[in-house]
Amino acid sequence: MFETYTSAQAMTTDPTPPDGGSSYWANLQPVNKPPEVIVPIRSLGENHRERIAGHLKALEANDRYYRFGFAANDEQIDRYVAGLNFDRDEIFGIYNRHLKLIAMAHLAYAGDERRSECAEFGVSVLPHARGRGFGQRLFERALMHARNHGVRLMFLHVLSENTAMLKIARNAGATVVRDGFESEAHLVLPPATLNTQVTEMLEEQMAQANYQIKIQAKQFRDMLHSMQSSWRIPKNSDHPR
Ligand SMILES: CC(C)(COP(=O)(O)OP(=O)(O)OC[C@H]1O[C@@H](n2cnc3c(N)ncnc32)[C@H](O)[C@@H]1OP(=O)(O)O)[C@@H](O)C(=O)NCCC(=O)NCCS
Secondary structure, eight states: TTTTTTSSSSGGGGOSOOTTTTHHHHHHHOOOOOOOSOOOEOOOOGGGHOOOHHHHHHOOOOHHHHSSSSSSOHHHHHHHHHTOOTTTTTEEEEOTTTEEEEEEEEEOOOSGGGGGGEEEEEEEOOOOGTTSSSHHHHHHHHHHHHTTTOOOOEEEEETTTTHHHHHHHHHTOEEEETTEEEEEEEEOOOOOOOHHHHHHHHHHHHHHHHHHHHHHHHHHHHHHHHHHHHSSOOOTTOOOO
């Protein structure tokens, strides 16, 4: 299950609404908050597995605990990454100009057809990139994607002390239910509109283009760097000046 869901707590949690029926849906309010920060967030595929593993392994024990519900070791992270299903789920990422994956999110769909309207969200941002809205933005992007794919209920399993994640959930209008050390947030999604579909398509194209530009800029910087090193005269060299 660690391979299937975004967090370890999901192993034991049944995402079926408490009363399993219509009154539950009727009492939940749809949320439609527009994104405030424009960040190139792209959808990640198979060829990003290694960098996803690198990103998660760069998290310290406490962050791994927040992200997975326990302080996953490198081997467990490798298993989680190897089990990512890029066909069924959606993985989003934010790369910096050095092509380092500084933030990523996993939107996991329930494998069970009866729960096809539910999805679960997990996210991580590297410490140096926090507080810049990336976590919030990834959540909003995942919400839009989920809406566009017919999801009606989004879940998050959060440790109750994880104030940043709870803030993100509450900012988006999620209902948070605290159960001791753990909290569960859920959010009802309104149906997709032409606007959400076009917006997601444009955002993805913009992010893909941005990624290609970063690749080219990095190649150029690397080339310049290697040329500069070949021009430089070593300090202790008796090379004529
Ligand atoms: C939780 C996490 C993803 C937040 O990412 P982030 O990019 O720093 O978050 P943002 O910059 O988008 O901030 C979102 C909101 O949280 C608030 N916030 C951020 N860090 C905070 C902190 N340490 N304490 C309290 N609030 C905080 C921000 O002020 C913002 O709220 P506002 O818009 O009302 O001001 C990041 O801390 C992280 O990766 N933690 C480790 C893994 C984890 O906890 N994952 C979540 C479990 S699924």
